Amino acid sequence: MSATTAGRIQRTGGQDRLVVSGLDKIDEPASLVELRGLVDALLPRVDLPELLLEVNAWTGFASQFTRLSEHAEYYSDTGEPPPNPERGNPNDSQR
Numbered sequence: 356m357s358a359t360t361a362g363r364i365q366r367t368g369g370q371d372r373l374v375v376s377g378l379d380k381i382d383e384p385a386s387l388v389e390l391r392g393l394v395d396a397l398l399p400r401v402d403l404p405e406l407l408l409e410v411n412a413w414t415g416f417a418s419q420f421t422r423l424s425e426h427a428e429y430y431s432d433t434g435e436p437p438p439n440p441e442r443g444n445p446n447d448s449q450r
Contacts, residue, residue: 360376361375361376361378362374362375362376
């Protein structure tokens with residue numbers, strides 16, 4: 356293995372850790388700055404919530420999330436009674 360100053364193995368707390376040193380900053384070529392501007396001009400400006408709604412329409416990823424209020428641990432921490440499934444969630448009317 357060749358010696359390098361870009362990284363080293365350091366023993367900390369009885370464990371080996373990889374330590375990677377930062378790179379020196381180099382100037383960006385004018386062509387890169389121009390290309391970045393051209394690509395940026397081609398990309399539409401989109402609000403994050405709008406993007407998430409559109410991706411959810413394609414993939415349905417939001418169905419993998421559950422509301423915090425649906426977990427028993429939430430109620431044990433807050434002291435609130437859990438919702439009665441037959442009567443609905445009393446917190447739904449507050450949204």
